[in-house]
Amino acid sequence: MELRTLRYFVAVAEELHFGRAATRLHMSQPPLSRAIKQLEADVGALLFARSPAGVTLTPVGTVLLDEARALLDHADRVRVRVSAAAGAATITVGILGDGTDPGVSRLAAAYRRNHPGIDIHIRDTDLTDPTCGLRAGLVDVALTRAPFDETALTVRTLRTDPVGVVLRADDPLARRDRLRLAELSDRRWFQFPQDTDPSWQSYWNGGTPREGPVVRAVQECLQAVLWNGTVGLAPLGHDLPAELAVVPLTDMVPSRVVAVWNEGDTNPLIRSFIEIATAAYRR
Amino acid sequence: MELRTLRYFVAVAEELHFGRAATRLHMSQPPLSRAIKQLEADVGALLFARSPAGVTLTPVGTVLLDEARALLDHADRVRVRVSAAAGAATITVGILGDGTDPGVSRLAAAYRRNHPGIDIHIRDTDLTDPTCGLRAGLVDVALTRAPFDETALTVRTLRTDPVGVVLRADDPLARRDRLRLAELSDRRWFQFPQDTDPSWQSYWNGGTPREGPVVRAVQECLQAVLWNGTVGLAPLGHDLPAELAVVPLTDMVPSRVVAVWNEGDTNPLIRSFIEIATAAYRR
DNA sequence: AGCGCCGATACGCCGTAGGTATCGTTGCAG
DNA sequence: CTGCAACGATACCTACGGCGTATCGGCGCT
Numbered sequence: 001m002e003l004r005t006l007r008y009f010v011a012v013a014e015e016l017h018f019g020r021a022a023t024r025l026h027m028s029q030p031p032l033s034r035a036i037k038q039l040e041a042d043v044g045a046l047l048f049a050r051s052p053a054g055v056t057l058t059p060v061g062t063v064l065l066d067e068a069r070a071l072l073d074h075a076d077r078v079r080v081r082v083s084a085a086a087g088a089a090t091i092t093v094g095i096l097g098d099g100t101d102p103g104v105s106r107l108a109a110a111y112r113r114n115h116p117g118i119d120i121h122i123r124d125t126d127l128t129d130p131t132c133g134l135r136a137g138l139v140d141v142a143l144t145r146a147p148f149d150e151t152a153l154t155v156r157t158l159r160t161d162p163v164g165v166v167l168r169a170d171d172p173l174a175r176r177d178r179l180r181l182a183e184l185s186d187r188r189w190f191q192f193p194q195d196t197d198p199s200w201q202s203y204w205n206g207g208t209p210r211e212g213p214v215v216r217a218v219q220e221c222l223q224a225v226l227w228n229g230t231v232g233l234a235p236l237g238h239d240l241p242a243e244l245a246v247v248p249l250t251d252m253v254p255s256r257v258v259a260v261w262n263e264g265d266t267n268p269l270i271r272s273f274i275e276i277a278t279a280a281y282r283r
Numbered sequence: 284m285e286l287r288t289l290r291y292f293v294a295v296a297e298e299l300h301f302g303r304a305a306t307r308l309h310m311s312q313p314p315l316s317r318a319i320k321q322l323e324a325d326v327g328a329l330l331f332a333r334s335p336a337g338v339t340l341t342p343v344g345t346v347l348l349d350e351a352r353a354l355l356d357h358a359d360r361v362r363v364r365v366s367a368a369a370g371a372a373t374i375t376v377g378i379l380g381d382g383t384d385p386g387v388s389r390l391a392a393a394y395r396r397n398h399p400g401i402d403i404h405i406r407d408t409d410l411t412d413p414t415c416g417l418r419a420g421l422v423d424v425a426l427t428r429a430p431f432d433e434t435a436l437t438v439r440t441l442r443t444d445p446v447g448v449v450l451r452a453d454d455p456l457a458r459r460d461r462l463r464l465a466e467l468s469d470r471r472w473f474q475f476p477q478d479t480d481p482s483w484q485s486y487w488n489g490g491t492p493r494e495g496p497v498v499r500a501v502q503e504c505l506q507a508v509l510w511n512g513t514v515g516l517a518p519l520g521h522d523l524p525a526e527l528a529v530v531p532l533t534d535m536v537p538s539r540v541v542a543v544w545n546e547g548d549t550n551p552l553i554r555s556f557i558e559i560a561t562a563a564y565r566r
Numbered sequence: 567a568g569c570g571c572c573g574a575t576a577c578g579c580c581g582t583a584g585g586t587a588t589c590g591t592t593g594c595a596g
Numbered sequence: 597c598t599g600c601a602a603c604g605a606t607a608c609c610t611a612c613g614g615c616g617t618a619t620c621g622g623c624g625c626t
Contacts (some may be wrong), residue, residue, distance in 0.1 A: 313605075
C-alpha cells in the first residue's frame with residue numbers, strides 16, 4: 001500500500017470512471033486498472049463494483065476513500081513541515097538568453113510546489129556564457145544548451161531540438177524548406193566575443209570559423225540578421241518577428257537543452273531541481 | 284516520498300548505521316544508501332550527517348523521523364480500519380499431506396498480519412488429491428505439489444525441490460550418494476488409489492506404472508517402506524526417522540511446490556494470499 | 567442484430583530497485 | 597607513519613514491475 005497507489009485509487013473513486021481517472025493521472029487506462037486490482041489484493045477486499053452501467057464504490061471502498069484522503073493529506077503536511085524545518089534556503093538558476101524555453105516557468109512552478117520555502121533566484125544571462133555563470137560560481141545550476149567545455153561539470157540532456165538558420169524573410173534562401181550548411185558558406189555569420197567557450201562558438205558557426213558581427217544576446221542576433229544580412233543558427237520552434245524566417249538545416253547536429261551543475265555538488269536542493277527538471281521536460 | 288522509502292529512513296535513523304539498517308530491512312547496503320540519497324533530494328535537505336565516526340541525524344532529519352513515524356502509524360491504522368470495514372471473512376486453504384512445508388506456518392502468520400480480521404481455515408488432506416479439495420470446492424486455494432490436471436485451475440510455482448528415493452536404512456542402495464530411476468525398476472513401488480489424478484500418480488512412480496501397495500498418506504508411505512521394503516519418492520529436505528534413508532535421484536524432474544486456485548477467481552483475499560505466499564517463499 | 571462504450575487482458579519495452587564488487591576516506595594500531 | 601579495518605559511496609549488472617499499445621469481451625443502446 002504505497003502513496004502512489006492510493007493517489008490512483010482516489011482519482012478513480014472521484015471520477016468513478018477508469019478512463020477519465022487515467023487521463024487525470026496522465027497515464028493510460030490499463031496500468032491503472034491493474035494498480036487498482038493490486039490494491040484490492042493488498043487490502044483484501046473489492047473496492048469498486050464494476051458493471052457496464054458504471055463503476056461504484058463498495059462499502060469498503062468508501063471507507064478507504066476517506067482514509068486514503070486523510071493519509072495523503074497527512075503526507076502532504078509532512079512535506080510542508082519538513083520543508084519548514086529545512087528553513088529558508090535559496091538556489092540560483094542560470095538561464096541562457098531570455099528564457100531558453102517556455103518550459104522554464106512550468107519547471108519553476110513545479111519546483112516551488114515541491115519546495116514551498118525555497119527561494120528560486122533566476123539569473124538570466126546573455127549568449128556569451130553557455131554555463132550561465134555556473135563556472136563563475138554565480139549560480140548553482142544552469143538551464144542552457146550544449147555543447148561547451150564540460151570539465152568539472154555534470155550535464156543532463158533534457159531535450160533536443162533541430163536547428164535552423166535565421167534569415168531575413170526577403171532573403172532568396174528563405175523560401176527553401178530546408179538548407180545545408182554549405183549553401184551558407186559565403187555569408188556573414190555571428191561571432192561571439194573573443195573569450196567565449198570555443199566549442200560553443202564553434203557549434204553556432206556550424207563547425208567552421210566564420211566572419212561577422214559580434215553579438216551577445218538573442219536580440220542582437222536578430223537585429224544583426226535584419227540590418228546586416230548576416231545569418232544565424234537557432235533551434236526551431238521559437239516565435240520570430242514576421243521579418244525573419246527560419247529554415248531547417250539538414251546537416252546540423254541538433255541542439256540539446258541541458259541542465260548543468262557542478263560535478264560532486266551534494267546539495268539535495270540541486271539534486272531535486274535536476275530530477276524535477278528531467279520530469280518536467282519528459283512530456 | 285513513498286511509504287517504503289520512509290520505512291527505510293526510519294530504519295537508518297534508528298540504527299544510525301547504514302549496514303545494520305540494511306540487514307534489518309533484509310536488503311544490502313548500497314540500494315539503501317541510494318534510496319536515502321533520493322529521499323534527501325526529494326525533501327530537499329540532508330537528513331543524515333555522514334562522518335567516518337558515525338551517522339547522525341541532522342535537525343531536518345530529526346523532524347522527518349517524528350513525522351515519518353507518525354505517517355507510517357497512520358498508514359497502519361488505515362489498513363486496520365479498512366480490514367475492519369471488510370468485515371469477518373474466511374478463506375480455506377488446502378494443504379497436502381501433513382504440512383507440505385515448514386514455510387506454511389510462516390505464511391499463515393504473514394497473512395494474518397496483513398489481514399487481521401480474516402479467518403484462515405486450514406484443510407489438511409492426504410496424498411490422494413493433489414488439489415487438496417480445490418476441485419471439490421472444499422477449499423479456496425491449495426498449497427500443494429505439481430504435477431496434476433490443471434484444467435480450469437491456475438498454478439503458481441513457489442519453489443522446486445530435488446526428489447530423492449526413500450529406502451530402508453539397511454537397504455544396500457541406501458549407502459549410495461545418488462541413484463538413477465532405472466536402478467529401482469525391479470522394486471515394489473507405491474500406488475495411489477484408482478481414481479487418483481493420473482499425472483500425479485505417474486509422477487510419483489517415476490514416469491512408468493509400478494506394482495506395489497496402495498497408500499494414502501505420508502505416514503502410510505513410510506510404513507510401507509519400513510515393512511514392505513517398497514521404495515517411494517519424496518522431495519529432499521524433510522526429516523525422516525532414523526530407520527529410513529533418502530538418496531537423491533539424478534534423473535527425476537524436481538518437485539514443484541505450488542499454489543493453486545480456481546481460474547478466474549476474483550476474490551481479492553485469494554489474490555492477496557497468492558502474493559503473500561509468493562513473497563514468503565522467495566527467500 | 568450490430569455497434570459503441572468501457573474495463574480487462576496480452577504482450578513488449580524500459581526504467582528502476584536491488585544485488586555484487588570495488589573504491590575512497592578516515593580512524594586506529596603496530 | 598604506514599598498513600589495516602570499518603563504512604558509506606560508487607560502478608555496473610540483472611531482473612522485476614510499471615507503463616504503453618493493441619486487442620478482447622461483455623453489456624447496453626439504437
